[in-house]
Amino acid sequence: MDEFNDNEIAKLLRLKRHEQPPPGYFDNFLHEFHRRQRNELLRQPLWRICADRMRDFVFSFNLSTLTSYPVAVTAVLICAAILSLRIYQTPQPATTAIKDRPVLAVPASTDGEWTLASPVATRVFNTRSLRNMTESAQTHRTGTPPRYVLDSVPVSYETTFKF
Amino acid sequence: MRRLSSFNCALGLPWLVQVAFFAAATPLFAQSAAEPTAISREVKDVFERCSKAVVKIEATDQHGQLSGTGFFVDPTGTLYTAYSVGGEAENVNVLFKGKKYPAHQLMADLRSGIAMLKVDMASPALPIGSSEQLEIATPVVTIGYPLDLAETPSFGMIAGFDRKCFGGYFPTKHLRVNLPPQRGEGGAPLLNLKGEVVGILLYSFENNSCYALPIEAAEKIRSDYVRFGEPRYGWIGTDVQEANTPVDGSRAVTTEVMKGTPAADAGLKPGDVVLQIGRTKVHEAEDILEASFFLTAGDAVPITIARGDERITFQIQADLHPASKTRLAAPPPLNRAIPLNLQSEPDLTP
Numbered sequence: 001m002d003e004f005n006d007n008e009i010a011k012l013l014r015l016k017r018h019e020q021p022p023p024g025y026f027d028n029f030l031h032e033f034h035r036r037q038r039n040e041l042l043r044q045p046l047w048r049i050c051a052d053r054m055r056d057f058v059f060s061f062n063l064s065t066l067t068s069y070p071v072a073v074t075a076v077l078i079c080a081a082i083l084s085l086r087i088y089q090t091p092q093p094a095t096t097a098i099k100d101r102p103v104l105a106v107p108a109s110t111d112g113e114w115t116l117a118s119p120v121a122t123r124v125f126n127t128r129s130l131r132n133m134t135e136s137a138q139t140h141r142t143g144t145p146p147r148y149v150l151d152s153v154p155v156s157y158e159t160t161f162k163f
Numbered sequence: 164m165r166r167l168s169s170f171n172c173a174l175g176l177p178w179l180v181q182v183a184f185f186a187a188a189t190p191l192f193a194q195s196a197a198e199p200t201a202i203s204r205e206v207k208d209v210f211e212r213c214s215k216a217v218v219k220i221e222a223t224d225q226h227g228q229l230s231g232t233g234f235f236v237d238p239t240g241t242l243y244t245a246y247s248v249g250g251e252a253e254n255v256n257v258l259f260k261g262k263k264y265p266a267h268q269l270m271a272d273l274r275s276g277i278a279m280l281k282v283d284m285a286s287p288a289l290p291i292g293s294s295e296q297l298e299i300a301t302p303v304v305t306i307g308y309p310l311d312l313a314e315t316p317s318f319g320m321i322a323g324f325d326r327k328c329f330g331g332y333f334p335t336k337h338l339r340v341n342l343p344p345q346r347g348e349g350g351a352p353l354l355n356l357k358g359e360v361v362g363i364l365l366y367s368f369e370n371n372s373c374y375a376l377p378i379e380a381a382e383k384i385r386s387d388y389v390r391f392g393e394p395r396y397g398w399i400g401t402d403v404q405e406a407n408t409p410v411d412g413s414r415a416v417t418t419e420v421m422k423g424t425p426a427a428d429a430g431l432k433p434g435d436v437v438l439q440i441g442r443t444k445v446h447e448a449e450d451i452l453e454a455s456f457f458l459t460a461g462d463a464v465p466i467t468i469a470r471g472d473e474r475i476t477f478q479i480q481a482d483l484h485p486a487s488k489t490r491l492a493a494p495p496p497l498n499r500a501i502p503l504n505l506q507s508e509p510d511l512t513p
Binding site: 157159 | 345
């Protein structure tokens with residue numbers, strides 16, 4: 001813009017005012033424009049073309065659409081899925097639970113052992129309830145519980161009416 | 164208008180009657196609704212006043228560790244409990260105010276089913292009441308330590324006064340109480356609504372029922388201990404059976420008088436009908452047990468009998484009961500008082 005001042009531009013316009021494009025120029029103008037545009041694009045390197053495409057793709061999204069209702073619902077579903085995966089994940093076995101677990105499969109005798117003598121063996125486990133009433137009440141005691149005394153029969157009777 | 168006026172009068176009279184009825188009945192309803200609250204308040208008051216004198220007892224016997232209940236009866240740390248708790252146990256400890264105190268046995272009596280322990284400390288004490296004032300349906304409270312739980316009140320009522328149960332005779336009349344006993348409450352005090360001890364919880368009986376030794380029986384044992392250092396049941400040496408026909412209201416007829424016994428020395432004979440022993444009037448043979456339990460060896464007791472048309476009263480000095488003789492390995496010192504060893508000021512209850 002510094003090469004021409006206003007007078008020079010006005011002089012140039014006066015020279016060009018009588019020039020006319022060749023006949024049919026405007027009829028083929030749009031086609032010629034697209035051809036030259038494609039040629040210009042094909043002269044660029046491939047990476048540049050890919051970069052331009054990616055940029056155009058990214059900027060084609062409107063930020064307002066990202067905060068729309070469907071996007072929010074999708075985000076909530078994704079969070080719920082992640083949380084559910086964590087909740088139902090298999091827990092690590094606790095050390096105390098293993099220590100306090102009652103021995104369920106210790107047989108009182110060897111009658112219940114599997115042997116090769118019988119092809120189909122059944123075994124009754126000597127199970128007991130995990131807690132009985134006494135143990136349920138002894139929530140903070142360790143070791144063998146004491147005997148809680150309340151007799152059901154008198155400790156002595158009178159046999160005869162002797163006095 | 165006259166007909167309408169008479170109609171209003173006809174309607175107005177029942178309306179006034181209804182108002183008067185509801186006005187009169189309202190205090191009754193209010194009283195019936197307030198009664199449970201009043202009883203609940205009394206039970207709560209008894210629990211708050213008496214629970215601090217009730218202790219948990221832990222000990223060891225031949226079967227292992229045991230846990231029961233006891234209660235202080237004097238401010239020097241003397242307490243009652245059941246024989247099954249403190250009778251044959253060792254390493255007896257009393258849990259009192261969150262601390263554990265060692266206790267030693269003063270006396271254990273298999274016949275009555277109680278034991279007396281001593282903790283060397285100042286203690287609160289429950290007042291002693293009278294079981295003779297109890298009647299059927301008299302409300303009572305017990306405070307015990309069931310299982311490994313804290314002190315727990317139970318509320319019930321006197322259901323009966325029984326001499327025998329499960330085919331056997333109690334040594335003295337027992338209080339049958341309808342309240343829910345739980346394991347660990349053996350030796351707990353049975354209290355009236357004044358907060359006085361009227362019995363000692365000893366045995367459970369069916370569901371929500373139990374037996375308690377009358378406090379007079381326990382006090383007899385304690386009196387013996389204070390006087391002689393041991394329970395001293397007395398006997399005079401007779402065997403009594405139920406007669407077919409009563410004589411002066413009594414069916415207790417003497418069937419045997421053992422040689423060399425106070426009864427033989429006094430002149431009692433088989434066939435004599437026992438009418439009264441001390442202050443106890445005898446109506447049937449079972450009454451003998453009640454009177455016999457309160458005999459003390461060495462004390463003279465008046466015994467009235469009917470022999471034919473005669474009514475004779477003997478003053479007989481009771482001898483030591485054979486069961487006591489076989490139980491005692493060595494004669495204890497006489498007139499031994501309960502040792503007093505206070506480490507702090509007593510805390511009287513209530």
